[in-house]
Amino acid sequence: MLKNALRPFVLGARKIVARSKLRSLPGNGFPQIALPATAYLLSERADVPAEKIADRIEAERKRLASFGSQKVDILYSPKPGSAGSEATVDLRPSHGEIMQFTMEQVARTGKTRRWGLFMHLLAREHRSANLLELGTCAGISGSYIGSSPHCRHLTTIEGSPALAELARSVLPLTVKNPTVVNSLFDEALDVILPTIEPIDFLFIDGHHEKIATIHYWQRIRSKLNDGALVVFDDISWSQDMRNGWNEIVREPHFSHAMDFGVVGVCIYRKGGTNPPRQWDLRTVAGVGKGVGNPHGWKTREAAVAD
Ligand SMILES: C[S@@+](CC[C@H](N)C(=O)[O-])C[C@H]1O[C@@H](n2cnc3c(N)ncnc32)[C@H](O)[C@@H]1O
Numbered sequence: 001m002l003k004n005a006l007r008p009f010v011l012g013a014r015k016i017v018a019r020s021k022l023r024s025l026p027g028n029g030f031p032q033i034a035l036p037a038t039a040y041l042l043s044e045r046a047d048v049p050a051e052k053i054a055d056r057i058e059a060e061r062k063r064l065a066s067f068g069s070q071k072v073d074i075l076y077s078p079k080p081g082s083a084g085s086e087a088t089v090d091l092r093p094s095h096g097e098i099m100q101f102t103m104e105q106v107a108r109t110g111k112t113r114r115w116g117l118f119m120h121l122l123a124r125e126h127r128s129a130n131l132l133e134l135g136t137c138a139g140i141s142g143s144y145i146g147s148s149p150h151c152r153h154l155t156t157i158e159g160s161p162a163l164a165e166l167a168r169s170v171l172p173l174t175v176k177n178p179t180v181v182n183s184l185f186d187e188a189l190d191v192i193l194p195t196i197e198p199i200d201f202l203f204i205d206g207h208h209e210k211i212a213t214i215h216y217w218q219r220i221r222s223k224l225n226d227g228a229l230v231v232f233d234d235i236s237w238s239q240d241m242r243n244g245w246n247e248i249v250r251e252p253h254f255s256h257a258m259d260f261g262v263v264g265v266c267i268y269r270k271g272g273t274n275p276p277r278q279w280d281l282r283t284v285a286g287v288g289k290g291v292g293n294p295h296g297w298k299t300r301e302a303a304v305a306d
Contacts, residue, residue: 014283014286015042017283018042018283018284018286019042021281021283021284022038022039022042022284025038025279029277030256030279031255031256031258031267032125033122033125033126033229033267034122034125034256034258034265034267035125036121036125037118037119037121037122037125038258038260038281038284040117040118040121041114041118041260041281041284041285041286042284042286044114046117046120046121050117050120050121050124051117053120053144053147053174054113054116054117054120054144056173056174057113057116057140057143057144057147057173057174058113060140060143060170060173061107061110061138061140062107064103064106064107064138064166064170065103065104065107065108066103067103067104068102068103068104069102069103069104070102070103071100071101071102071103072100072101072103072106072160072162072163072166073098073099073100073101073160073161073162073163074098074099074100074101074106074109074137074160074163075095075096075097075098075099075159075160075206075207076096076097076098076099077096077206077207077208077209077294078093078094078095078096078097078207078209078212080209080210080238080240082094082096082209088215088218089215089218089219091211091215092186093186093207093209093211093212093215095159095184095185095207096207098160106137106138106163106166107138107140109137109138110137110138110139110140110141111140111141111144111205111233115262115263116140116141116143116144117144118260118263119141119144119145119203119231119263120144120145120147120148122145122201122229122231122265123145123148123150123151123201123229124148124149124150126150126200126201126229127150127200128145128148128150128151128200128201128228128229129150129151129152129153129200130152130153130196130197130198130199130200130201130225131145131146131151131153131154131155131199131200131201131202131203132154132155132156132157132192132196132199132201132202132203132220133145133154133155133156133157133202133203133205134156134157134185134202134203134204134205134206134207134216135156135157135158135203135204135205135206135207135233136156136157136158136163136164136167136180137158137163137167138163138166138167138170139156139166139167139168139170139171139178139180140170141203141205142154142156142167142171142175142178143170143171143173143174143175145201145203146171146174146175146176146178147174147175151175151176151177152176152177153177153179153197154171154175154177154178154179155178155179155181155192155196156171156178156179156180156181157180157181157183157185157188157189157192157206158180158181158182158206159182159183159184159185159206160182161182164180164181164182165182167180168180185206185207185216186216186219189216189219189220193219193220193223196223198223198224198225198228199220199223199224199225199228200224200225200228200229201228201229201231202220202224202228202229202230202231203231203233204216204217204230204231204232204233205231205233205234208233208234208237208238208241209240209241209244210240210241210243210244210247211244213232213241213244213248214244214247214248217230217232217248221253221268224268225268226268226269226270227267227268227269228267228268229265229266229267229268230254230265230266230267230268231263231264231265231266232244232245232248232263232264232265232266233262233263234262234263235259235261235262235263235264236261236262236287236290236291236292237291237292237294238291238292238293238294239291239293242291245259245264248264248266249264249266249275249276249278250275251275251276252269252272252273252274252275252276253268253269253272254266254267254268254269254272254276255267255268255269255272255276255277256276256277256278256279257276257277257278257279258278258279258281259278259279259280259281259282260281260282260284260285260287261281261282261285261287261288261289262285262287
């Protein structure tokens with residue numbers, strides 16, 4: 001009861017701290033390209049063109065959800081440990097179990113309007129032209145990033161045939177030039193990487209396992225343009241993913257690593273020798289420091305010991 005009564009004050013205090021943190025960023029060397037998206041997380045108000053795009057995408061999400069209990073296949077992230085113990089470029093992590101999701105769940109699995117707009121604003125401010133996404137689902141996040149006016153080509157990879165088919169109808173509503181590749185990530189990368197134009201924006205949102213995430217990132221790294229944005233999704237989804245994020249941001253391949261709790265955003269730097277400048281923006285994002293425990297999963301070490 002007392003907790004409920006105090007809630008508005010706690011939230012108000014958090015907002016004050018978040019505003020002050022946001023104000024301090026420009027003078028402290030925070031990357032300009034990430035400022036509008038970061039400020040949006042606090043104001044939750046974007047400009048009219050961005051909000052209009054979001055309305056269009058959200059109407060489509062609603063339509064998908066209206067199919068309710070109709071089922072589609074989805075590849076669920078495997079339990080930590082199934083990809084082995086060492087992340088290498090050569091390792092081919094086995095994909096997760098194929099599960100059936102209802103259309104209602106599929107619609108919900110796509111990034112929310114808030115995080116979708118956040119990524120749209122990132123891609124727009126960065127003027128990303130060539131975008132690659134791992135984990136299409138029904139095409140909701142792809143619609144948000146690919147609808148940036150600077151996007152020339154979005155390639156997105158999805159292992160489930162039913163979801164890839166769905167995304168092929170959803171993406172063209174807002175994205176000019178989408179390609180949906182229906183394949184496992186590694187097999188798709190075998191085909192795509194030799195010929196792909198240098199990538200400006202990479203979004204990794206599937207196969208949420210530390211070792212798999214590092215493996216995909218390592219495979220794609222040499223195809224990134226200097227200054228490219230790399231967005232890792234669900235970095236606090238499990239302790240295993242959090243460990244993955246902590247490892248990735250110790251590498252010298254980024255100039256900046258921004259921790260928004262839900263997603264981690266990095267700026268790629270070719271030939272870097274020092275670890276990136278790290279930014280903890282969870283207060284601004286309104287996200288706590290907790291880490292998820294999906295389906296009762298444990299740390300990779302504990303899972304392996306089971
Ligand atoms: C979290 S969902 C992606 C959500 C989507 N990015 C959005 O926000 O709209 C992850 C997707 O990745 C796909 N996936 C997971 N592991 C995969 C793998 N190894 N190869 C191909 N697809 C995979 C799943 O089927 C699922 O649709």
